[in-house]
Amino acid sequence: MAESLMDIKRKIASTKKTGQITQAMQMVSGAKLSQIEKRAKKYQIYSDKVRQIVTHLAAGQLLELANATESDTDSGDKSQVISVASLLQKRPVKKTGYLVITSDRGLVGSYNSTVLKAMMQMIKDDHESPDDYVMMAIGGVGADFFKARGLNLAYEYRGVSDIPTFNEVREIVKTAVTMFDNGVFDELYVCYNHHVNTLTSAFRAEKMLPISDLDVSEVADTNVEYLIEPDLDSVLESVLPQYAESLIFGAIMDAKTAEHAASTTAMRSATDNANDLISHLSTQYNRARQAAITTEITEIVGGAAALE
Structure with a gap:
């Protein structure tokens, strides 16, 4: 799950950079x-x-x-x-x-x-x-x-x-x-x-x-x-x-x-698409992180119960 979170973070960072470029090109045009x-x-x-x-x-x-x-x-x-x-x-x-x-x-x-x-x-x-x-x-x-x-x-x-x-x-x-x-x-x-x-x-x-x-x-x-x-x-x-x-x-x-x-x-359309993709990836990242946290809590609770 940690690797999946890192992949999503990389995609978000890459998309943000692309969006910045297309936004700059839109302003120039x-x-x-x-x-x-x-x-x-x-x-x-x-x-x-x-x-x-x-x-x-x-x-x-x-x-x-x-x-x-x-x-x-x-x-x-x-x-x-x-x-x-x-x-x-x-x-x-x-x-x-x-x-x-x-x-x-x-x-x-x-x-x-x-x-x-x-x-x-x-x-x-x-x-x-x-x-x-x-x-x-x-x-x-x-x-x-x-x-x-x-x-x-x-x-x-x-x-x-x-x-x-x-x-x-x-x-x-x-x-x-x-x-x-x-x-x-x-x-x-x-x-x-x-x-x-x-x-x-x-x-x-x-x-x-x-x-x-x-x-x-x-x-x-x-x-x-x-x-x-x-x-x-x-x-x-x-x-x-x-x-x-x-x-x-x-x-x-x-x-x-x-x-x-x-x-x-x-370029305006490309920037809008980049923003939409970032929003989608952010939602996906938050869900994955929440799932990871939930899994960790479940493992901790399960381990504590086993010790009793």
């Missing part, structure tokens, strides 16, 4: 979540402004450019086809690109499995051949997952910081836009977990390229006029890629926010 939520709100202001400017400029000649056929753009100015027309114009989809955002580590609950399961289901439903799609992975979990299954992984990026900056992920954004321009894929979907609140996230697959979410009717009721220098084409060549980059970076920010929320929830 909560702090990161608070920081990235504030930064995401500020970034949303920038994103909305870029969208407003691009939509306003697109209300003019870009409307014709977006509706032009591929043969029309081939006969036009090549300097504009890559930077402007290719970002707006729909072209025959021979291959689809998927930019999948996961974490670099575990301890985030079902965050990664939700994205990867939904991704595999999308591929199964939408594609008949592996030649119809190409994968791009942000995060080590997703990259290792696709490699293990022999999927066509054209690009991977590991080590995105907990609070990403645009300069840090510029390589990712530039690579995605450049691959689209070069015809590696004809449309790009960014797939990630969208942050709803601390307890909830939802899988989202957004079509980022070609840019198709601009609604020129949004500027119909505005009287804003821009002074354009040197000319509209030059401004669009600069602003349109920037807008495409802002969409992808915004998705990365959203995914990181959901990751920290998932980590906070997972």
Whole structure:
């Protein structure tokens, strides 16, 4: 019985240490979540402004450019086809690109499995051949997952910081836009977990390229006029890629926010489970100790009775 008591005491001590670790990780994840939520709100202001400017400029000649056929753009100015027309114009989809955002580590609950399961289901439903799609992975979990299954992984990026900056992920954004321009894929979907609140996230697959979410009717009721220098084409060549980059970076920010929320929830759950286990072990320890005491008293009383 003494060995059993020692075993229970060791389990209680070990569980307490584990609970302290998970509680500390919960606090760290909560702090990161608070920081990235504030930064995401500020970034949303920038994103909305870029969208407003691009939509306003697109209300003019870009409307014709977006509706032009591929043969029309081939006969036009090549300097504009890559930077402007290719970002707006729909072209025959021979291959689809998927930019999948996961974490670099575990301890985030079902965050990664939700994205990867939904991704595999999308591929199964939408594609008949592996030649119809190409994968791009942000995060080590997703990259290792696709490699293990022999999927066509054209690009991977590991080590995105907990609070990403645009300069840090510029390589990712530039690579995605450049691959689209070069015809590696004809449309790009960014797939990630969208942050709803601390307890909830939802899988989202957004079509980022070609840019198709601009609604020129949004500027119909505005009287804003821009002074354009040197000319509209030059401004669009600069602003349109920037807008495409802002969409992808915004998705990365959203995914990181959901990751920290998932980590906070997972560590809170682990801490609660540790506390429940400690309570159960403490009850078990007290019962075992009481049984040991009762046994000793019984032996003493029995021995005294035998001497009489």
